[in-house]
Amino acid sequence: MVRKVTAALADWFQSEQQSLPWRGIEDPYAIWLSEVMLQQTRVTTVIPYWHRFLEKYPDPKSLARAPLEQVLELWAGLGYYSRGRNLHAAACQIVNDHDGIFPRDPELIGKLPGIGEYTTAAICSIAYGEPLAVIDGNVERVLSRYLKIDGNPKSGTARKRIQQAADDALDQENPGDHNQALMDLGRSICTPRSPDCQRCPLASGCGARASGEPTRWPTRRQKRTTEQQWWAAAVVVCGDQVLVWIGDGELLAGHRGTPLARLSGSGLDADKMIGKEFKRLGLDGAELIGHADRFQHAITYRKLFIHPLVYRYQGEIPAGVETIPIDGGDRLPALHRKSIAAARELLLEVFR
């Protein structure tokens, strides 16, 4: 039954496919970039980032040569920064293990940091024409609706059935186009909340549509609960500059920014916890000027309550620490930008 999907999708893709800058190219590196960026991010957001990345880092060698913080700066705004870190680590591995040439063997591709089954199948089918079926959230939704597959689409029997259906439906001649068509269909027509069955090329054979309740599938998973956390951010001012470190803790590791310290909840221990962080970083002699306005910030499942503290520092800048103008910081992650903006407000008050 699922074989009917193949031809219907191919015709639909021919006439309706979205025009995207990474369509029609066979460079595995550029395709990999697009696939990584598209994870949890909208196509319209990704397009300018994809162009900027390719312009600055046109191949794995140039990406591997770049310092990680520079890569993450270019990534800033796309969110889910572990993707940017993995991208850089994978480029380094390609240079070290494969002479800078993107590998062709799916097994080798799957060993690169951040590349799982989905990305391997996408790169191999689109760039090399390998008959590997891609399964992302869009494909899961389309197939579990088409075949009315109950159960968690990520595991167990439901997962096996989806995999089987994806393999059976795969167009062996044009696996890249087929995979992209199925993902496009999920993104544009068979959407999570309001599938447009009238316009769907699979409508005639779709079980979910026939049931009259297409959104019953796939079975919903429980959402990860939001976790509240309290953090202090230390904006250390030296003249008209702010000191920035490369983060190496739980939050925003690998990014330039202000020191952060996890708090107990009330925020009363902010100065003490930042003092410990300064000690760890080897910063001595920073003098507390005041507490800036607190703000909230969300990172994935975490709801963060940020307590910015402003310090004056007049000593020597420690090795490895950079400075940025206090009215700068545009390329820092949003959390750090907000802390510095709050510090600016406080400084205006104090020195008015």
Ligand code: SF4
């Ligand atoms: S007919 Fe409706 S529910 Fe079925 S695949 Fe198409 S859009 Fe999704």
